[in-house]
Amino acid sequence: MTAEEKELQPEATAPEDHDDDDELEQEDEVVPQGQAKKKKKKKKPKKKSPTVKQSDPPRVGLTKLFPSGVYPEGEVVEYKDDNASRITSEEKRYNERMLQEDPNETYQNIRRAAEVHRQVRQYARKNIKPGMTMTSIVEMIEDSVRALVEEDGLNSGIAFPTGLSRNSCAAHYTPNAGDKNVLQANDVLKVDIGVHVKGKICDSAFTMNFEPTYDDLLKAVEDATNVGIRESGIDARLGEIGAAIQETMESYEVVVGGKTYPVKAMDNITGHSIEPYSIHGQKPIPMVATDDQTKMEEGEYFAVETFGSTGRGHLDEGGECSHYAWQQAPRAPLRLTSAQSLLKTINKNFGTLPFCRRYLDRLGESNYLLALNHLVSQGIVQDYPPLNDIKGSMTAQFEHTILLRPTCKEVVSRGEDY
Incomplete structure (x- = not known):
């Protein structure tokens, strides 16, 4: 090519940038005579992965909402000062990473169960209303648990019957077939829900009231549960945890009809360690001071639950068993x-x-x-059988499941509601 011919060639220019969604045609290219012009292919917009959301009522299984198999972490709480060295321990942090990364280990199974619990209970708390039968309430809760945990025999499902104990009945009531009991506006309702994945159980409970008379009772018990969680940790002694729970709970009073009732911690029911496929493990967490020097240990997990009462603070069996x-x-x-x-x-x-x-x-x-x-x-x-304080008293319950990780404790069932 001569110098004159080179000067006649068009200058090369960089192509203009366009968004993916633009449908601008390419400018004509200079092509040799007799050859067909190549058409520039239009870029198609990228398809976004569909976002799966929970339904109302909740019926979408957790594995569809979290396809990676990694489930939300609960509230992470540092250990008290006497265990502070664990946070900086390279060995402890390594052990924890190994546990976190194995989806078949305890962490992800408990977290999956806990996320089911959170979603179901938040729906239940919005929808439980006076005038509903106990049967309709329990079916609403358990149908949701079965759907979200994707019930599969002993691999995943309900961990224990949903408790709907009211008023002086503190625990172990769920309706049998034909039960006609109806929730009343002045009832104090304990809702205790259990979910398991591969035998790893999330056990958590809350109390609902629909008028303010017993607000202070609920506050006393919720505060006591949070104190129990605060005092729990590796090497914590069970009897000392019970003393802290009792001190907190019994600092409250409830005024009903002008009469003042002290809130009493239950002396014959406890929180408990949790073992695979066993809701009540070998280590009880008392709600009152005891001489029990048994220690919590790394890797264990516990249901920290507290019951408070305007009655005598002692429960007896009574009523139809379920x-x-x-x-x-x-x-x-x-x-x-x-x-x-x-x-x-x-x-x-x-x-x-x-x-x-x-x-x-x-x-x-x-x-x-x-x-x-x-x-x-x-x-x-x-x-x-159902567990009851004296007739005419009111009882309340709050409960969370905690996991004693090597470097911290995780309140796996904690949510925005409690």
Whole structure:
């Protein structure tokens, strides 16, 4: 090419930048004669991944909301000063990273169960209203738990019957079939929900009231639970935690109809450690001062729960039983064929997890009371009747599940509501 020909060639220019959504045509290119002009392909807008949101009522399973298998962390709380060195320990931090990264380990399973709990309870707290039957309330809660945890036999599901204990009844009430009880505007309602994933249980409870008479009772119990969480940690002594809970709880009073009632901590019910497929582990957390010098240990997790009462602060069994749990294999062959059959159903569907009569109904069992009572009388199944303070008193409950990690404690069930 001669110098004159070079001067006649068009200068090369950089192409103009356009957004992906622009549909501007490319300017004509200079091409050799006889060749077809190439058309520039238009860029298609990038498709955004659809965002899955929870439905109302909640029915979208957690694995669809968190496809990575990583679930929200609970509230992280530093250990008290006597355990401060754990935060800077390279070994402890390494051990914790290993646990965090393994989706089959305790952390993600508990967090998945806790996130189910948070979403279900927040829906329940908005929708539970006076005038509803106990049965409609419990079905609203348990249908949501089953959907969100994506119930799968003993791999994931409800960890224990949903407690809906009212007023002087503090625990272990859930409606049986045919229950006609209706929530009243002046009731104090305890809602205790359990969720498990691969046997790792999230146990958390709250109390609702619908008029202000017992606001201070609820505040006393919630504060006591938070103090119990604050005092918990690696090497913390159980009896000392109980003393702190009692001191906080019993600093409150409730005025009802011009009469003042001291709030009393329950002396014969406790929080507890949690073990795989076992809601009540071997370490109880008392709500009153005791001489128990047993220590909490790294890697354990606990249900820190407190009950307060305007009554005597002591619970007795009474009322129609709904809660049961398998205890052990029979020492001798069962004489009732119906009991043998029912025991197989219990072992297959619940294992060591507590169950209630409604759950047996749901599985298609019928006319099973004789067989169930026989299993109880033989010590194979344990019954848990409702627990009540004196008539006319009011009780409240708050509870969180905490995990004692190597470098901190995690309140896995903590949410914006409590």
